[in-house]
Amino acid sequence: MIEYKQLGYIGLSACDTTAWRTFAGEYLGMQVVDGSTGGLALRMDDRRQRILLEPAQSDALAFLGLETAGREGLEVIAARFKGLGLDVQQGSPGECAQRHVEELIWLRDPDGYRVEFYCNPTDADEPFLPARPIGGFRTGELGFGHLVLQTLNFKEMEEFYLQTIGLRLSDYTDGTPFRASFMHVNPRHHSLALIEFNRPGIHHIMVEYNFIDDVGRLYDMALKDPESIAVTLGRHANDHVFSFYTFSPGGFMIETGWAGRLIDVDKWEPELIYGPSIWGHERHWLPPERRAAAQAILETAAEKGILEPTSVTRSPAFKLEDV
Numbered sequence: 001m002i003e004y005k006q007l008g009y010i011g012l013s014a015c016d017t018t019a020w021r022t023f024a025g026e027y028l029g030m031q032v033v034d035g036s037t038g039g040l041a042l043r044m045d046d047r048r049q050r051i052l053l054e055p056a057q058s059d060a061l062a063f064l065g066l067e068t069a070g071r072e073g074l075e076v077i078a079a080r081f082k083g084l085g086l087d088v089q090q091g092s093p094g095e096c097a098q099r100h101v102e103e104l105i106w107l108r109d110p111d112g113y114r115v116e117f118y119c120n121p122t123d124a125d126e127p128f129l130p131a132r133p134i135g136g137f138r139t140g141e142l143g144f145g146h147l148v149l150q151t152l153n154f155k156e157m158e159e160f161y162l163q164t165i166g167l168r169l170s171d172y173t174d175g176t177p178f179r180a181s182f183m184h185v186n187p188r189h190h191s192l193a194l195i196e197f198n199r200p201g202i203h204h205i206m207v208e209y210n211f212i213d214d215v216g217r218l219y220d221m222a223l224k225d226p227e228s229i230a231v232t233l234g235r236h237a238n239d240h241v242f243s244f245y246t247f248s249p250g251g252f253m254i255e256t257g258w259a260g261r262l263i264d265v266d267k268w269e270p271e272l273i274y275g276p277s278i279w280g281h282e283r284h285w286l287p288p289e290r291r292a293a294a295q296a297i298l299e300t301a302a303e304k305g306i307l308e309p310t311s312v313t314r315s316p317a318f319k320l321e322d323v
């Protein structure tokens, strides 16, 4: 079985890095650092960056980075991919320097996204300094958060990430209100998910806060421009995250959450989930018939009185006494 430590970073092509600077810093509370090539590096913890933004003509996912268990782990994965006849590329010294990793290899998934595999990232010299006083992000060994891609090639993409890349299935829906598969690499319930949709792209990125109050405060900020809210406050049925979503400058959504569930990866059995949310999460972007289906799922959950436990752990880099 292939072992990954975490989904450690993502890269975004961005039309409007000025808007991103404000959104990531003033709204999300990330530390915004100017990159060497005119882009932005977004810090969420002591890593040098968790999200890299490069100026571009269109908004898109540029790459995602899966961390291997050191150089040895990277060699095992490289040998596996070569054995499968995949077109594996070596990352250039410049790319490794930009990602602040010792080495990386990459290949393309069926939708054309660049999937990177890297080892031994370096931490920043300076401790994480959020742009406004927040209690930090729940990252550390759990990775940056989660990435959800929408795709027209659901079956191929699912097979690629599960069979070829070796992510592990957490759970899946039966297509109501949409077809989705959730995958993990560590105790975070999912680091990557796929949703069947009528166009490809990023569906959303989730970043998790150590404190519910920071999510509540973000909601206060978002309510000043209600049109910015893409999905209202709610709680997910599978990862139990308490969250809401806003539209990012890239056009896709950012889920801001708290208290995501941690799973025991050795004992976990994939399961069919009854729907995406326990309560809330009104999705303005769904067509009316799918919104009605989502509403029916919530009503059933309410009739059954479904309640889920809340287990709160915080990123080890951030402690209550730090805020």
Ligand SMILES: [Fe+2]
Pocket (backbone or CB within 6 Å): 146, 148, 204, 206, 255
């Ligand atoms: Fe999510």
